[in-house]
Amino acid sequence: MTTVRTNAAAVMLGVSPNTLRSWERRFGFPTPRRTAGGHRQFDLRELEALRQAFEQTHNVSSAVRLARERGAGPPSARRLRSALSRFDEEEADRVLEESLTVRSVERTVEEVLLPAVEMLAAPDGESPTPEHGFAWRWAAAWMAAGRRAAPPASRPEPVLVLDTSRPPATDGLHARALELLLRRAGVRALCLAVDADAGRLSSAVGTIAPRAVVLSGAGASLDALGRLVYAARRAVSGVGVFDFRGALPERGAASVPRLGGSALRARDELIAHLDGRAANRERLARSAGDGRRR
């Protein structure tokens, strides 16, 4: 990225440095980066986009809007992070809409949505920021809307994602992303939070009778997880239990297989598991039929 300092940027746009700083305060654009010494560094692409937009609009506000749409380049996690850090829902919606014109929903979630929210997360040990909280809720709502628009399930086997994290943990968003991607693939997926009453949750697991259970996040005790896995295994014999993003502590000889770190890889591995089960069932049915004929 080529950058210039405030004075050069002001000359490029034909305004005073003070005007440029006032736009930053009022519109949040152009958005300079800061050097270690605190000096502003403006992205040349943003400045050029703004300069061109001045020729096509009637005021600075419209020009900024136009430059944001065009000048910041293709929709990226960085652009979405910028919109979310300004609490600008309209712009965030627009970035994802633009992303959907060049990427699938799956890739938009993986390459734009989740990384943008992760960029806003406070470092470990620090209290969460309002920007991250807002971004988390906005992303969760976006994926909830995506779930409602998903096609009806075409596969009978339910998959249960047990989310042990608490908002606004990033793991919780990944669990929701996995649920969305599974549903879009025609799987009957359901994501439940593990902070509910343990007895009722075990009962719910029995009712759902999942073919695969995914333990996600790192917010529950081993004891609580063990009870849930027991409930799932009692409801359905041979249920697959998987770890997604480190729900279980790393051990040498873990009996619970770990899914890929991304929701997309995890979805593919789960579908492969379900396909394997379906193939097994068909093989068993065929051999049973052969036995009866004999």
Place this chain on the structure above:
Amino acid sequence: MNRALHAVQIDSHGRPVEAFCGHCGRPPEPSDTQPATRVCRRCGLGLVLQAPKGIAPQAGEPFLVVDSRLEVCAVSRKAEDLLGVPETRAVNRHVSEFLVSAAVESSKPHDLLTQLVTAATSEEDVHTVVVRPVDEFGVRYKARIGPCGPPRAALVVLEE
């Protein structure tokens, strides 16, 4: 009386035009004979536009700029106060969300919109219509509508 000579700008039809800022409404500073940018040096929030003499806003007159799709492109500082909406919220929204025709005697309900599209797309002369803010009754403004730009758009100057 000291009367200095000054250049009169004209449009492609030879009509005299006036320059004004799309936000504060003031003319550019006299020293800006060949400005490097269209950004108003006085307020830093508007771009310098031109309109035929007679339609361009005079000092303190509230106005809006509307494009041929009838979307608001600019709102002057005075019009922000008058309509109770900041420019950043009004831009890119349909003009009928802010202004409607108040000419009850008119048989054409879309008079205002027709005038705006005409002004934004052709070289018609200035027209005057009576308008009122949406959802406000008892308040009426006479509005001058004419072309402005660049880029080409309709200028609505509200006469209080």
